[in-house]
Each structure stands twice: as C-alpha cells, then as structure tokens.
Amino acid sequence: xxxxxxxxxxxxxxxxxxxxxxxxxxxxxxxxxxxxxxxxxxxxxxxxxxxxxxxxxxxxxxxxxxxxxxxxxxxxxxxxxxxxxxxxxxxxxxxxxxxxxxxxxxxxxxxxxxxxxxxxxxxxxxxxxxxxxxxxxxxxxxxxxxxxxxxxxxxxxxxxxxxxxxxxxxxxxxxxxxxxxxxxxxxxxxxxxxxxxxxxxxxxxxxxxxxxxxxxxxxxxxxxxxxxxxxxxxxxxxxxxxxxxxxxxxxxxxxxxxxxxxxxxxxxxxxxxxxxxxxxxxxxxxxxxxxxxxxxxxxxxxxxxxxxxxxxxxxxxxxxxxxxxxxxxxxxxxxxxxxx
Numbered sequence: 524x525x526x527x528x529x530x531x532x533x534x535x536x537x538x539x540x541x542x543x544x545x546x547x548x549x550x551x552x553x554x555x556x557x558x559x560x561x562x563x564x565x566x567x568x569x570x571x572x573x574x575x576x577x578x579x580x581x582x583x584x585x586x587x588x589x590x591x592x593x594x595x596x597x598x599x600x601x602x603x604x605x606x607x608x609x610x611x612x613x614x615x616x617x618x619x620x621x622x623x624x625x626x627x628x629x630x631x632x633x634x635x636x637x638x639x640x641x642x643x644x645x646x647x648x649x650x651x652x653x654x655x656x657x658x659x660x661x662x663x664x665x666x667x668x669x670x671x672x673x674x675x676x677x678x679x680x681x682x683x684x685x686x687x688x689x690x691x692x693x694x695x696x697x698x699x700x701x702x703x704x705x706x707x708x709x710x711x712x713x714x715x716x717x718x719x720x721x722x723x724x725x726x727x728x729x730x731x732x733x734x735x736x737x738x739x740x741x742x743x744x745x746x747x748x749x750x751x752x753x754x755x756x757x758x759x760x761x762x763x764x765x766x767x768x769x770x771x772x773x774x775x776x777x778x779x780x781x782x783x784x785x786x787x788x789x790x791x792x793x794x795x796x797x798x799x800x801x802x803x804x805x806x807x808x809x810x811x812x813x814x815x816x817x818x819x820x821x822x823x824x825x826x827x828x829x830x831x832x833x834x835x836x837x838x839x840x841x842x843x844x845x846x847x848x849x850x851x852x853x854x855x856x857x858x859x860x861x862x863x
Contacts, residue, residue: 621698625732661722665689
C-alpha cells in the first residue's frame with residue numbers, strides 16, 4: 524500500500540493502469556481493488572482521467588486533483604449507461620504465450636554432463652514428460668522425452684548416454700510470441716519451452732496446459748450464455764412488454780426481452796434499486812414469474828452478482844476467473860435450470 528506522500532507525488536503525472544495497480548500489490552481491477560484504490564486516491568484529494576476502473580488496461584491515466592473531475596450524471600437520469608464493453612476495455616494486445624501460467628512457472632533442467640539415469644529418475648519422480656538439457660542459464664543443448672529415450676533403445680550399437688537420448692531441436696517460443704501462432708507447434712510437439720527476453724527459460728507449456736487454460740477461460744462464457752438464455756426464456760414469457768420498455772433507454776424502447784442488457788434484468792426485478800421510479804414496476808414483475816418458493820431478495824442479489832462477473836469476463840483479462848466467482852455462476856445456473 525503506497526503512502527499518502529507517494530500518492531501525492533503522482534499528481535499531474537501520467538501512469539499506466541498496470542503500474543497503478545502494482546502500487547497497491549495487485550494486477551486485477553476486481554471490485555475490492557477498485558474500491559481500495561479509489562478510496563486511497565480520494566483520501567489525498569486525487570482522481571484519474573479517464574477513470575482507472577473502466578478505461579483500457581494499457582492506457583496511461585492522468586492523475587489530477589479530485590475537484591477537477593466532472594461528477595457522473597445523477598442516478599435518476601432517464602438514459603442509463605451502456606454495459607457493453609467499450610473499445611478501450613477490449614484486449615489491448617494479442618494473447619501471448621507468456622500469459623499462460625505454466626510459461627512463467629519455472630522449469631527444472633539438467634546440464635549436458637548429467638547421466639541419463641539422472642534424467643530418467645527426475646522424470647519419473649516429478650512425472651515429467653519432457654526435461655530440457657541446459658548448460659549455464661541460456662545454452663539449450665536439447666531435451667529428453669520418453670519418446671526420445673525409447674527411440675534410443677530401439678537402435679542397435681548406440682551408447683546408452685544422455686547425448687543419444689536427447690531431442691537436438693526441442694520446440695522453443697519467446698514469451699512475447701502470439702499465443703495462437705504458437706498453438707500449431709504445441710499441437711505438433713506436445714510442448715514448447717518458453718524463453719524470456721533475457722534468454723533464460725521461464726517454463727514449459729504443454730497440451731495439457733492449453734486445455735486447462737481454455738477450460739478456465741471458456742467455461743464462464745458458456746455458463747453466462749446459458750444463464751442469459753434461461754433468463755430471457757422465463758422473463759420474456761411472464762413480463763409485459765410495457766414493463767420491459769420501462770427499463771430501456773427512451774430511444775431504444777422495443778419491449779423485446781432479447782434487446783435487454785444484463786443489468787436490465789436486475790432492474791426488472793429489484794424492488795430496492797436506486798431508481799425509485801422502477802421499483803413499483805419491479806414489484807409487479809416478480810409475482811408474474813410465479814415463483815412462490817424463491818426468495819426474491821436472494822435471487823436478485825445473486826442475479827446482480829452474475830451481472831458483475833459477466834462484465835468482468837466480457838472485459839477479457841489474461842488471468843482466469845476466480846474459483847469463487849465460477850462457483851457463484853454455477854449455483855445460479857442450477858437455480859435457473861430448476862425454475863425453467
């Protein structure tokens with residue numbers, strides 16, 4: 524946590540969002556981080572333009588005096604802000620191979636002077652399928668794999684030594700390389716060694732790592748997609764088009780459930796929402812659903828939590844969604860499946 528003096532020293536400067544987050548010991552703009560940073564800046568009379576909480580991740584924000592920042596429109600405004608990700612909130616650079624956790628997890632290696640038995644023993648005990656052979660910190664001599672060991676034993680009159688059990692040209696990618704450009708190599712070889720900009724090797728990415736990463740990334744999208752499909756199915760069948768128009772901006776009042784943004788679903792049902800004019804309509808919408816055994820307050824709370832998670836995954840970040848958020852999505856999906 525930076526001192527007040529350190530924060531005041533930022534006044535009038537520009538700082539990239541990742542650097543601002545790093546000052547507070549975080550890489551993510553989750554709800555807690557945004558609250559902590561905003562409060563710390565407010566306490567010393569500062570803010571950022573544009574807001575560090577919603578601008579593009581790689582943008583350098585201008586740290587300014589709090590009184591110079593124009594406050595947002597009143598919450599009772601008829602025009603609601605869009606929830607769709609702005610262009611600045613979409614990925615600012617291609618997904619890189621270095622964004623995969625395994626690419627930064629480090630790796631074990633042996634020097635070329637090691638015995639073959641050392642390599643196979645290490646592979647057995649650590650359950651490795653590949654073991655790089657590196658002299659010093661940067662000189663890659665090759666890699667031992669179970670396939671390369673098997674091929675050595677298939678050959679007659681070959682000494683059973685490390686040099687003969689190695690793959691001479693193991694696949695190598697740079698940490699800044701485009702992730703999707705590296706996929707064919709991972710698919711073909713089963714793994715790639717990842718090299719940092721300083722020439723040192725930082726990790727091994729295998730086909731299993733790719734599968735795990737895409738599972739962590741894609742699953743929340745599909746869960747949220749099914750949640751929205753089920754919400755539209757049950758809300759669209761029960762709620763009057765005029766009630767739907769009430770939560771839509773005046774210039775887009777179609778009355779169609781398919782035209783709503785996710786936050787609009789909350790407005791349709793929340794009897795305690797900020798905009799008082801929508802509360803009576805929400806009080807009529809809830810009983811129309813015919814869910815006497817469902818607690819309205821709990822349901823609306825969970826629905827709003829899903830909205831926050833949905834917005835987070837829509838603003839793609841390299842880090843996977845937290846397990847707690849994934850569990851919250853799964854819990855709400857199970858409820859909707861039972862209701863629909």
